[in-house]
Amino acid sequence: MIIKTRKEIPSSEITPEAVYRDRRKFLKSSLAVGAGGTGLLTSALNAQTGDALFARAPADINLASKPDWLVEKAAARTEAPASGPFNTDEELTPFDDVSTYNNFYEFGTGKDDPARNARDFSIEPWTVKVEGECAKPGSYSLEDILKPHTFEERVFRLRCVEAWSMVIPWVGFSLGDLLKRFEPTGDANYVQFDTLVDSEQMPAQRSRFATIDWPYQEGLRMDEAMHPLATIATGLYNDILPAQNGAPLRLVVPWKYGFKSIKSIVAIRFTKTMPNNTWRDLQASEYGFYANVNPQVSHPRWSQASERRLPTSLFMPRRIDTMMFNGYADEVASLYDGMDLRRFY
């Protein structure tokens, strides 16, 4: 469902993201007209320097340091295709909201805690352990993991189980392309992921009141993981991921509730049987393994029939109907043929 289109917004309210979107359109048209267009593009960019365009992903995003090679890869991303499930016409959620309204419980319980507590998060060095049912287990550096892949822009809806949603331009590639490199065996029916455990950098992991038994873990069935929409994100907007969004690499599974999209991954484990996932372990009656977005199955705490599209406002609220599989039913519904989605929520 498409809500307010940009045309209806008074010009005073046009967000930097509208500019970002314009630039994306502009890029396409300028490519079409060739070299002449490039000159125009440069001047258009200059006109926005220091304000709109670059304000979105400021140079000082929350990270102790940014690896040059990763920044370059993010900048060299290919654009999202104009149509199809890897893009959407819906208005983007501004960078500021995407990076200050987060559920990342390692950094605190409040929505603004991660942005505040992740300021000096370090992603150098970063290792990902690959384990379980595969031919190439081992410890891989971030470069080993990411270097072989071409990064693309993917604009997805993100639907949180708390009944809010965003539209985010990620940078990344298909999870399946990464998993294939480890040559999963015939016994690999599932894949599990762990988030970093580092109580020095992640203050909430020091809390005595935490309900979560760290590490945060998530899992997918192998066919879900191999679906091209299942994405490893390494950036958003025009930059690499800020710490609070799951730097340096995270999952984005756009047809599932946000808690499936595990952040700051340090372990990938191929398993024969269904692995643990954190929220199901905590409260199995409320959170399932599949957690597909489904407006017909209500959560005991939140109706899932509709969602607040962020940013929303008090007096012109953007409350929209939630779509089956978050609008990706054409692509993914067949993964669940014959399954009772009320039972396997």
Place this chain on the structure above:
Amino acid sequence: MSFLAKPAIFLLCLAPGAYLAYAVYLAFTGGENLLGPDPAQFLSLETGEWAIRLLILSLAITPLRYLFNWPVLFRFRRMIGLFAYFYVCMHLLVFLMFLLQWQWGDIGTEIAERPFITIGFAAFIILTPLAATSLNIAQRKLGRNWKRLHRLTYAASILGALHVIWIVRSSYFDAVLYGGVVALLLGYRLLRKYSKAVQQFSLLK
């Protein structure tokens, strides 16, 4: 100086509400956004937090009065209790107006099907007659029954604490804090009722 205490406490209790009201006013007039990208949720959490804090504070007056031998505290009890009710009403209003947008059909389902909302709503229902009978004249008319009626605060604060415990997510902190303080304050009353030693105990003579 002590004549300033009451207005000072009044202003302190009012301040968070006034700030939120100002933020809502700015939202209405298209001014600066102080409420974040999900304003309804933000208001719901803030009003809820202040409701339970003030409810607990009103419950703490009696124990503090005895423990610190400080009878003057009673002068503030009604005001704090009424402020608690005020924030509960704002909390409910935010829920109905901004989260559900007056979709009456959904309101019934929400209250019936979400236990934490059922509990919260029950607390609201219980607090309503207490707020309505807070004036001196009601107190005089009801006589001994006034005191009995107002013991319902205990039930309301238990329900309020349960409401918060129910929505625990990644941290037990709020649940332990609010649940624990309610348990202490009610536990003190029980002990005081049955134990002479507790009745006579005070930290300041």
